[in-house]
């Protein structure tokens with residue numbers, strides 16, 4: 518039956534509302550990196566990158582936006598000292614995908630992460646980890 522007030526068929530209004538809701542949900546899923554999941558991925562890094570003075574790797578607290586090889590009190594390899602990078606999205610993405618390809622001869626004993634979504638989520642976590 519036709520709705521007397523709006524002049525529209527109620528069913529059509531409902532379909533339009535559902536479709537725009539779905540589009541919104543899809544757009545959000547593509548845009549938002551998930552720092553919560555990034556924290557879970559970080560567990561594979563935490564064994565070396567703890568904040569303890571005797572840790573195998575440098576502290577990654579505040580690493581986002583920092584110069585490479587700049588954590589206080591950590592003895593980096595020459596390769597890392599010479600890399601002269603700023604840890605922004607692009608450099609972190611390349612390095613975490615394939616550390617040896619990005620900085621040849623660096624001493625991080627880690628093969629890299631293959632899933633780009635894991636890397637994006639991890640970077641979102643590192644940004645928050647100040």
Ligand code: HEC
Pocket residue numbers: 558559561562563564565566573574575577580584585586587588592593594595596597598604613622623624625626627630639
């Ligand atoms: C088995 C130990 C180990 C694991 C696992 C590891 N790292 Fe590292 N990482 C290191 C070491 C050692 C260095 C220093 C390398 C050098 O000096 O050449 C380093 C360096 C880095 C740097 C450069 C830091 C700086 O101050 O310039 C980043 C960024 C980094 N690691 C991120 C990660 C992330 C993210 C993960 C997890 C996906 C990870 N690492 C897993 C040992 C590790």
